[in-house]
Amino acid sequence: MITVALAGCGSPVVVKSRASLPSLRLASSAFADAARIPARFTCDGAGVSPPLQWADPPAGTAQLAIVVDDPDAAGRPFVHWVVWNLAPSVRALAVGALPAGAVEGPNSDGRNGWTPPCPPTGEHHYRFRLYALRRAPDVPSTATPQDVIGAINLAAIGDDQLNGTYARG
Numbered sequence: 001m002i003t004v005a006l007a008g009c010g011s012p013v014v015v016k017s018r019a020s021l022p023s024l025r026l027a028s029s030a031f032a033d034a035a036r037i038p039a040r041f042t043c044d045g046a047g048v049s050p051p052l053q054w055a056d057p058p059a060g061t062a063q064l065a066i067v068v069d070d071p072d073a074a075g076r077p078f079v080h081w082v083v084w085n086l087a088p089s090v091r092a093l094a095v096g097a098l099p100a101g102a103v104e105g106p107n108s109d110g111r112n113g114w115t116p117p118c119p120p121t122g123e124h125h126y127r128f129r130l131y132a133l134r135r136a137p138d139v140p141s142t143a144t145p146q147d148v149i150g151a152i153n154l155a156a157i158g159d160d161q162l163n164g165t166y167a168r169g
C-alpha cells in the first residue's frame with residue numbers, strides 16, 4: 001500500500017496498489033486502451049463523455065465510481081470527471097449519459113460533470129478509472145475533486161483503468 005497526502009484532506013489517504021485489487025476490465029467501444037480518444041469526445045467535437053463498459057464487480061461491491069484525469073496537465077492531474085453512486089448491477093455507460101441515481105462530483109474546472117479533453121499543447125494522456133466501492137464515499141458538499149478521489153480510494157475494493165490519448169490539431 002501507498003500512503004499519500006491529498007490537498008484539502010485532513011489526513012493522509014491510503015491508496016491501494018492496482019496489483020492488489022481485483023480487475024473490473026474497463027473498456028470503451030470508442031477507443032482501445034492507450035489509443036487516441038476520438039475528437040467527438042473532446043472540446044474539438046461534441047464534448048460528450050465516451051461509452052464505457054466493464055465486467056462484474058467483486059463480491060461486496062455496494063456501488064461503482066469513475067474518475068477521469070489528465071496526469072500531463074500543468075501543476076497536478078486535471079480531474080475531468082468524478083462519478084459515484086453507480087449501482088453494482090450497471091455494466092456500461094452510454095455516450096454522454098448516466099443512469100438514474102448517479103452523482104457527478106466536482107472537476108478541476110470547478111463544476112460538476114464531464115469536462116472533455118482539451119489539451120493546450122502536445123499529446124496528453126487520460127486515465128479512465130473504474131472503482132468498485134464497499135460503501136459510499138464520505139464527502140461533504142464542499143468537497144474538492146481531490147477530496148472525492150481520496151474518499152473513493154478509501155472505499156475501493158477493486159479497480160481497473162483504461163487509458164487514452166489526445167492532441168489537438
